[in-house]
Amino acid sequence: MRILLVDDDDALREVLTQRLSVENYAIDTAKDGQQGWEHISTYDYDLVILDVVMPQLDGVNLCKHLRSQGHTVPILLLTSQDSHDAKLTGWEAGADDYVVKPFNEAELIARIRALLRRSHTNPLPILTWGELWLNTNTGDSLYGGRELSLTAKEYALLEMMLRDSQHVFSSEEILDSLWASEAFPAEATVRSHVRRLRNKLTAAGAPPDFIATAHGHGYYLKAIAGAAVAYPPSPPDIIVPQATDTDIPNTTPSPQPPAPLTEQQRQYQTLLNQTWQQHQANCLAKVGQLQSAVGDLAQNRLAATAQAEAYRLAHTLSGTLGTFGLHQAMQLSRQIEQEIHPDLYLESSQAQALSQLTTNLHRLISSTITLPLDDAPNASNHDQTVRIMVVDDDPIFLQTIFHQLQTSGFDVSTLDDPQQFWQTLETTSPDVLLLDVQMPQISGLELCEKLRTNPSWQKLPVMFLSIFGDAQTQHRAFSVGADDYLAKPITGQQLSNRIHQRLQRVRLLSG
Known part of the structure; x- marks a missing residue:
């Protein structure tokens, strides 16, 4: 993805260019608002970062001008002004986000990722196509469970194609999106990168035409029969309610009676x-x-x-x-x-x-005297006890999930007051964190967002378990750093399986 950074601070431009390049972004820079306007008039960008105070044309006025000319590109303002009025001026100018200097680089990268996701057809951080899996938060890529060792450009190319999986990308589009304006690569460069990426995918088990060629037009992801990903794809870690027997005709034999309970x-x-x-x-x-x-x-x-x-x-x-x-x-x-x-x-x-x-x-x-029979969890056969921390303001839910997870062999801690979150987190030191979305005082989304900026807990697997099953809430959860999102109700067996799947994936990615 291509980003324009406009700032009159030479040192900041250099540092941010290096940092964003590491994140697989193609960066163009300008030292004042007038140069920034010339770049935007010439090239297409996925995101524009503007300093507020600049010579010739300041960031706020450039932002206003872009919006008045119909530019819808996401705009992030950088400024040392932390007052409410300064932020209000930025919002009114049409900015999408506002970051105060000095800023935490990890927070800035997270904000950039969130803006880029919201502006694309598929706004989710977990991208899949058949057996291909990309985590745009961490930069990890897998095919069939095998890790792909990709260069920055190969990763960026794959992400771009996954973001818009129904599109045929011409060589010109790929060059414009993945290379800075001063790079001047030739079309042969695109062919070379596509060839190397195909070879790496094939070595991991993908078909040779996983990235197909439309002669005279460009490159696209070949449709895969039976692929789990629709357009736009849903993240692989969301439980989607299954169709009931009233939704589809009964064309299969009657199911066998369930096995007796242990x-x-x-x-x-x-x-x-x-x-x-x-x-x-x-x-x-x-x-x-x-x-x-x-x-x-x-x-x-x-x-x-x-x-x-x-x-x-x-x-x-x-x-x-x-x-x-x-x-x-x-x-x-x-x-x-x-x-x-x-x-x-x-x-x-x-x-x-x-x-x-x-x-x-x-x-x-x-009238409910006895609960309907549901899937009861089986005890875990894993040797190592897994510590689970559950945060939810509903004490009844906490009591029930405590028994569900404990029966599955987990070491469970529960918390119904999110204001005691950090103290309990340090004391418990969990392997997995389960959060509710909506809670009084501070929501699970806010807790997750703060967790991801804390170096001690950035890699802790966070799973949301919420009554909200809508796509908007799920997208918000992933944008603040969630690893998984499950909609209530969920059986004890389903929850146990998902926790173990998440831990297996963590172990796989950590090598």
Whole structure:
């Protein structure tokens, strides 16, 4: 990807050029706003970094001018001004992000990656195509589980093709995207890089035409029959809800009855039912509070704060019910959650429908004496005990997941107060961190973002486990450094498998 850096500080330009080049970016530089404008008028860039204070044409005015001329390229402003008014001026000029000098290089790189992801068709940091896997956060690349040893240009070429996997890239496009303007490479350079990249992919097990040639047009990724990646591709580490038997015709034989539960699994099911019996009344109390809020809505006296509290209750209830495998009740709670979102203006006419939803939810919860049989986790056969730290503000969920993971052989620590996160993290020293997305005081997204700027914890595997299954929330999680994202509800066996898969991948990448 090609970046333009505009700054009148010679030393900063040199240092950043070297640092960004290491990250596989092609860098053009300019020392003032006028030169920057000339570059942008001549070349196409994936990102523009502007210093605010520069001679001839400052960064804010250049940013305004670019936006007035219809340029949509992401713009990041660099400045020593940390005041609210200075930042507001930058936002109003059309900037996409604002970084204050002196800055942490790792933070700047993370911001750049996030901006570049948001501006591309596929905004996710994990890119896949068949058995090819690229992690743009770490620069790691694998094919069929085998590590690829790529040069910076080979990696950048592969990333560009994965970002827009339906596009045929001409030699000119590749040259413009991957080489700085002063490099002046020939088209033969592109052919050479493509040939070497093909050889490395083939050596790892890829077909010879994995990167195919459209004669007279350019290069593209060949479609792979049965590839798991659609367009745009979903990250490989997100559990996507499977189609139900009402979505597709039944053309396969009836499944065999499940194998009988082991003694350990029976003990787990018993424990889960005991936990449900302890918390069923609490769930019904939450429904009662929701019904009270609906009653206030019917009387046109539901305050904004009460609506926000009702939304929080419905959200927590959704996660709890999903954890216990009560999927129908969870869906009702999710529907209530969506209907009473704090951003929505509610009218008394909506109370009747909400009242019916809460009544049905109360009936389902109160009639559930024994939980439906779900996949109970098996004990792990791994020799080394894995330490798991789980952060979630729902104590019922924490209690349930503690038993799920402990039954699978993990050493589990739970935390329901995110404000004690750092102290607990240091004490626990986990091998894997599980985070909820939405929590009071500080969200899981904020914790993950801060974790990635801490040298001691930058490489700790972080998995989000959340009731939010939408693509936007998943993208936000990956943009702040998540390694995996799982949507509640999830069975104990699924969660155990995903944790072990994540640890295997960490071991593979660490060599």
